[in-house]
Structures are given as structure tokens and as C-alpha cells.
Amino acid sequence: MKRGITRREREVTDPSEIIGILDRAKIVHVGMIDGDMPYVVPMNYGYTMEEGKLTLYLHGATRGRKLDILRENPRVFIEIDTDIVPFTGQAACQYGVGYSSVMGEGTAELVEDVEGKKEALKILMKTQVGKDFDFVDKMVGGVTVIKVHVSDYTAKKRPIPKRDCQ
Numbered sequence: 496m497k498r499g500i501t502r503r504e505r506e507v508t509d510p511s512e513i514i515g516i517l518d519r520a521k522i523v524h525v526g527m528i529d530g531d532m533p534y535v536v537p538m539n540y541g542y543t544m545e546e547g548k549l550t551l552y553l554h555g556a557t558r559g560r561k562l563d564i565l566r567e568n569p570r571v572f573i574e575i576d577t578d579i580v581p582f583t584g585q586a587a588c589q590y591g592v593g594y595s596s597v598m599g600e601g602t603a604e605l606v607e608d609v610e611g612k613k614e615a616l617k618i619l620m621k622t623q624v625g626k627d628f629d630f631v632d633k634m635v636g637g638v639t640v641i642k643v644h645v646s647d648y649t650a651k652k653r654p655i656p657k658r659d660c661q
Contacts, residue, residue, distance in 0.1 A: 507595070507650035510547065516595045516650060517542050520577035521623060522553060525643070527564045527571055536561055540575075541619030549599065551643040552608075552615040562605070562639060569603045571643060582655045593655040599648025606640040615640045 507513055526533060541552040551573065555561060565571075565656050576596040585591055612635040620628045623627040 504631070505651045505653055507652050510544070512652075513597060513650045514544055514653075516577055516597055517544070517549075518622070519595070520575045520597075522575070523553070524574040525553070525571050527561070528568055529560070529564045531599075534560070539619065539623055541615065541617075541622040543618060549597075549645040549648055551601075551645060552619045552642065553641040554616060554619060554638045555641070557637065557639050564582075565603045565641065566606065566622075570600070571603050572598070572600050573643065573645060574598045580655055589656075590653065591653070591656075593653050595650070595652045597650045599645045601643045601645040601647075604642045604644065606642050609635055609640075612640045615642060619656060626643070653658055 505518070521539060522537045524535050524537050526535045530535070538553045538555065543550045543552075574596065575598075576594055578593060578595040580593040581591070582593060606615055609632050613630045616630050616635060616638075617628060620626065
């Protein structure tokens with residue numbers, strides 16, 4: 496089911512603007528369900544955007560709670576935010592925070608093959624630091640790579656309001 500956002504005037508639909516948000520941000524918050532409890536973990540990410548289809552690449556330890564949860568239930572929710580700028584006003588209701596964000600739901604898949612891990616880690620490093628890196632088999636053997644197929648996402652931007660200086 497596709498859900499829209501409540502504040503339509505803040506919705507971002509321009510693909511280049513969405514890519515800009517993904518490029519500027521460096522952390523994704525990945526929400527999972529552990530039994531009947533939510534579990535959220537912040538992670539570095541890489542991404543690809545092909546014909547409007549968003550895929551995230553994550554990496555981490557070879558064991559732990561996150562992997563246990565994903566093996567049991569691969570459904571996830573992601574939240575990425577950037578451009579965080581608090582602003583003030585004359586009254587309490589004029590205070591707020593400017594931001595840009597991407598949120599969505601998807602399915603996590605553990606990447607098992609060495610070549611798939613190498614490619615995912617290249618994408619992750621390019622997103623994080625803007626440089627190309629090569630990986631050897633031994634390097635990727637000690638990490639788990641998670642590929643998140645984001646099936647539905649929205650993007651949003653709240654600009655800092657323009658006010659007269661008085």
C-alpha cells in the first residue's frame with residue numbers, strides 16, 4: 496500500500512533532489528521488528544537509484560542482534576535525514592528545524608557471494624567518501640553485507656522560513 500505524506504507542500508518528488516538528499520546524508524536508521532518489539536539501528540550506507548528504484552547497501556559484523564532479527568524477518572523501514580538546521584522565532588510556535596529526509600519500507604537481503612559483497616562495498620564507500628575503492632576477497636570475508644530493496648519511499652523537505660528582520 497502506497498502511503499503519501501501529510502504535508503504535501505513539503506513533499507520532494509524531483510529525482511535529482513532526492514539523490515541530493517541521499518548524497519548529503521551519511522546515516523540511515525534501519526527499523527526492524529524483534530519479536531513484538533521495534534529495534535532501530537543507525538548505519539552508514541551506500542545506494543543506487545536506477546529508474547526511480549532505490550537500493551541501499553549496508554555492512555556490519557558477521558554476527559549479532561541485527562542479523563538475527565533480519566534472518567527471522569527481513570522487512571525493514573528506513574529513515575535518512577540531513578540538512579538539519581534549527582530556527583527560532585518570536586513565539587514558541589515559530590521555532591522548528593529545517594531538514595530534508597527520505598523514508599521508506601523494504602526488504603533486507605544478506606549478500607553471500609564475494610563478488611556481490613565487493614560491489615556493494617564499492618557503492619557504500621563511493622556514497623560515504625566520494626572515492627572509488629577496490630576490495631580483495633580477504634577484506635570482504637570479515638563483514639556482512641546487507642542489500643535493502645526499498646519498495647516504497649517518500650522524500651520531504653522543510654526549509655527554514657523566510658522572515659522579515661525586525
